[in-house]
Amino acid sequence: MFIRMIIKVIARQRTKMLMIALTVALGSSLASAMLNVMLDVGDKVNRELKAYGANITVQPKGALLLSDLYGLDAAAAGVDAYLPASEAAKVKTIFWAYNVVDFTPLLSLQAETPSGREVAVTGAWFSHQQSLPTGEELQSGIDNLRSWWEIEGSWLVDGEDDGVMVGVTLAEELGLEVGDQITLSGLTGATTDDPADSGTADPAPAGTGTTDPASGTTDPAVSGDAGTAGTAATTTSGEATAVSAPTSRTLTVRAIITAGGDEDNQAFVTLACAQAISGKTGLATSIEVSALTTPDNDLARRAAQNPKSLSAKDYETWYCTAYASAICYQIEEAIPGVVAKPVRQVAASEGAILEKTQLLMLFITILSMVGAGLGISNLVSASVMERSAEIGLIKALGASDAAAAWLVLLSILLTGLAGGVLGYLAGLGFAQIIGLGVFGSQIAAAPLVIPLLAVLLVLVLLLGSLPALRSLLRLRPAEVLHGR
Amino acid sequence: MPSATPTTATPAATPASKPTSQALLQLDAVTKSYGDLDALRDISFAVQPGEWVSIMGPSGSGKTTLMNIIGCMDKPTSGSVLLSGQDISRESPRALTAIRRDHIGLVFQQFHLIAYLSALENVMVAQYYHSLVDEAEALQALERVGLAKRANHLPAQLSGGEQQRVCIARALINRPQLILADEPTGNLDEDNELKVMAILRELHDEGHTLIVVTHDPEVASAAQRTIILEHGHLKEIRNNQP
Ligand SMILES: Nc1ncnc2c1ncn2[C@@H]1O[C@H](COP(=O)(O)OP(=O)(O)OP(=O)(O)O)[C@@H](O)[C@H]1O
Numbered sequence: 001m002f003i004r005m006i007i008k009v010i011a012r013q014r015t016k017m018l019m020i021a022l023t024v025a026l027g028s029s030l031a032s033a034m035l036n037v038m039l040d041v042g043d044k045v046n047r048e049l050k051a052y053g054a055n056i057t058v059q060p061k062g063a064l065l066l067s068d069l070y071g072l073d074a075a076a077a078g079v080d081a082y083l084p085a086s087e088a089a090k091v092k093t094i095f096w097a098y099n100v101v102d103f104t105p106l107l108s109l110q111a112e113t114p115s116g117r118e119v120a121v122t123g124a125w126f127s128h129q130q131s132l133p134t135g136e137e138l139q140s141g142i143d144n145l146r147s148w149w150e151i152e153g154s155w156l157v158d159g160e161d162d163g164v165m166v167g168v169t170l171a172e173e174l175g176l177e178v179g180d181q182i183t184l185s186g187l188t189g190a191t192t193d194d195p196a197d198s199g200t201a202d203p204a205p206a207g208t209g210t211t212d213p214a215s216g217t218t219d220p221a222v223s224g225d226a227g228t229a230g231t232a233a234t235t236t237s238g239e240a241t242a243v244s245a246p247t248s249r250t251l252t253v254r255a256i257i258t259a260g261g262d263e264d265n266q267a268f269v270t271l272a273c274a275q276a277i278s279g280k281t282g283l284a285t286s287i288e289v290s291a292l293t294t295p296d297n298d299l300a301r302r303a304a305q306n307p308k309s310l311s312a313k314d315y316e317t318w319y320c321t322a323y324a325s326a327i328c329y330q331i332e333e334a335i336p337g338v339v340a341k342p343v344r345q346v347a348a349s350e351g352a353i354l355e356k357t358q359l360l361m362l363f364i365t366i367l368s369m370v371g372a373g374l375g376i377s378n379l380v381s382a383s384v385m386e387r388s389a390e391i392g393l394i395k396a397l398g399a400s401d402a403a404a405a406w407l408v409l410l411s412i413l414l415t416g417l418a419g420g421v422l423g424y425l426a427g428l429g430f431a432q433i434i435g436l437g438v439f440g441s442q443i444a445a446a447p448l449v450i451p452l453l454a455v456l457l458v459l460v461l462l463l464g465s466l467p468a469l470r471s472l473l474r475l476r477p478a479e480v481l482h483g484r
Numbered sequence: 485m486p487s488a489t490p491t492t493a494t495p496a497a498t499p500a501s502k503p504t505s506q507a508l509l510q511l512d513a514v515t516k517s518y519g520d521l522d523a524l525r526d527i528s529f530a531v532q533p534g535e536w537v538s539i540m541g542p543s544g545s546g547k548t549t550l551m552n553i554i555g556c557m558d559k560p561t562s563g564s565v566l567l568s569g570q571d572i573s574r575e576s577p578r579a580l581t582a583i584r585r586d587h588i589g590l591v592f593q594q595f596h597l598i599a600y601l602s603a604l605e606n607v608m609v610a611q612y613y614h615s616l617v618d619e620a621e622a623l624q625a626l627e628r629v630g631l632a633k634r635a636n637h638l639p640a641q642l643s644g645g646e647q648q649r650v651c652i653a654r655a656l657i658n659r660p661q662l663i664l665a666d667e668p669t670g671n672l673d674e675d676n677e678l679k680v681m682a683i684l685r686e687l688h689d690e691g692h693t694l695i696v697v698t699h700d701p702e703v704a705s706a707a708q709r710t711i712i713l714e715h716g717h718l719k720e721i722r723n724n725q726p
């Protein structure tokens with residue numbers, strides 16, 4: 001009987017119910033599209049970024065092996081943790097030199113403020129002008145690799161060795177503002193904090209595609225063990241390198257950086273400055289390279305494991321294609337004693353932007369639900385008004401408040417859920433349109449969206465019906481039935 | 485036939501003279517005020533089981549107000565209303581709903597049928613909220629009021645008289661002790677009025693207790709007693725000669 005009544009109510013008020021269903025469908029199509037895209041977008045952005053270019057970290061072989069395989073600190077273990085900064089230019093001599101968009105040597109070190117606060121400092125090139133071995137003039141530096149940083153003040157420039165850029169968190173903690181002075185003293189000995197970790201939370205805008213300097217797994221940077229590092233003096237390019245005791249420098253804050261990640265807690269100086277503070281003349285802990293690459297395919301993956309396993313023809317194809325692995329291989333050829341690795345966890349760098357994108361989608365989802373809720377609220381009120389005589393009557397016939405409310409609610413819920421199913425399906429369509437239009441690939445329907453949407457819908461329907469239900473409960477049969 | 489109630493005319497202001505324990509309904513000094521206005525003032529009377537009482541009075545005299553109070557849809561401002569010995573003037577709305585459901589059948593002047601349900605389903609709604617739906621029984625009730633052939637028509641497809649009879653079928657489907665009808669013939673032509681009156685008479689003969697509000701002296705005279713209200717006062721209780 002109850003079901004019969006519900007069905008007939010819906011049929012009776014079909015225009016209103018249709019409106020309710022449509023409102024819900026609209027809201028839930030948006031929500032389902034956004035939720036599906038949101039849950040799938042991580043993959044999408046990854047692929048997107050890989051298509052733009054890989055980021056390659058070049059590190060001394062010893063450092064990488066030890067830390068990667070055994071989790072040891074390279075410098076502490078007495079293994080070469082440094083490479084000559086001048087080697088960096090060689091990445092422009094490889095077969096795919098033209099695809100190398102930007103690069104900089106990085107020197108990570110640990111320093112201390114006069115108050116004893118340890119600070120992770122990274123030295124890098126800033127708009128570094130250089131003549132390449134090929135005779136070409138080129139400007140490169142971290143300012144291009146971190147173009148998304150928000151800067152209050154101005155970027156350091158090449159040769160500005162008395163300047164420092166301070167991450168916003170660190171600046172707040174130390175009470176620094178642009179123009180202030182800060183003294184940094186290089187520390188010796190192994191450190192606890194790995195400044196090279198910085199990149200793991202960098203918000204890289206899709207196009208920039210840069211990643212962290214020394215993929216967080218390594219910890220090569222900061223040993224003050226001068227003796228071991230000193231061996232790096234055998235530089236192929238002949239530039240002088242030397243290791244001496246760390247020193248202090250008083251630097252002027254040129255800019256406050258908002259990077260949205262660990263870098264907010266670091267300081268950035270010119271490479272020369274970092275070398276002076278750490279006493280590592282002419283050295284770097286890694287080289288970061290941004291290159292345009294061809295997305296990996298099967299061949300690239302096989303080659304990445306072992307290029308020697310390829311047939312001569314495959315090898316040639318691979319070598320002459322701008323795969324990230326081919327570029328890495330060529331960098332290793334060009335610079336002896338290093339390991340070049342594409343940074344695998346691309347997700348790290350765009351984590352933040354992903355989060356923001358997803359937050360935006362969440363907002364849209366919530367807004368569409370709120371909108372649907374408001375619409376539903378009006379429609380349900382109108383529906384209940386129209387049915388007030390009927391509701392008064394069933395109350396007079398002995399229906400409890402709960403039974404009367406249930407009668408109304410269930411018809412709304414059923415209608416709403418029907419609309420929700422419709423909207424969900426439409427939302428899948430929207431998601432595909434967004435996927436193809438924005439990310440150039442299909443969006444997989446995430447099963448999680450269904451229960452999520454169902455819960456959201458029920459909530460919205462209940463909340464939307466609440467005002468009407470309240471007036472329904474206040475409805476007194478005597479008043480409705482006797483035509484007052 | 486338990487209709488042999490003493491038929492003394494009771495003056496308005498005096499309390500019900502004989503609060504017999506077996507009275508089905510016992511009103512005592514019932515007053516209902518809407519702000520300054522007393523829709524009912526100091527009403528007292530008793531209705532015995534099986535009795536047929538009609539209530540008359542000019543428009544605005546408080547007839548519907550009185551029916552609402554007896555029908556557990558409203559509470560008096562003061563005074564007590566005993567239904568089968570239970571004081572319904574002190575019950576919670578929830579309890580009143582239950583009493584109304586279990587003991588009272590309501591017939592409305594405007595029929596109040598659910599427009600999207602068939603005649604049969606309208607009767608079944610009352611069953612549903614009372615206990616269990618029994619289609620055969622519902623059909624029987626319609627048959628009683630001569631509407632078996634119209635069971636599957638929607639209210640809009642029925643004449644006013646037919647709708648009123650559906651309404652009566654619905655009122656009696658749960659075998660209530662007390663049937664309250666507020667102007668059951670008010671909207672009907674003479675022909676339909678006669679049919680409805682015949683049904684009421686039948687119900688009375690079966691032992692149902694009836695309270696019927698009406699403007700029509702002829703309808704009123706079918707009852708054993710007529711309670712006449714005026715401006716919320718009980719003006720007189722008249723015994724009708726059979
Ligand atoms: N909810 C209310 N609020 C205020 N006044 C009310 C309310 N209900 C009834 N009244 C007033 O109480 C008085 C009695 O109303 P009631 O409906 O009982 O009259 P009635 O005898 O049924 O009249 P009619 O024959 O026209 O149906 C009227 O003056 C009416 O205006």
Ligand SMILES: [Mg+2]
Nearest residue numbers: 547548549666
């Ligand atoms: Mg009335």
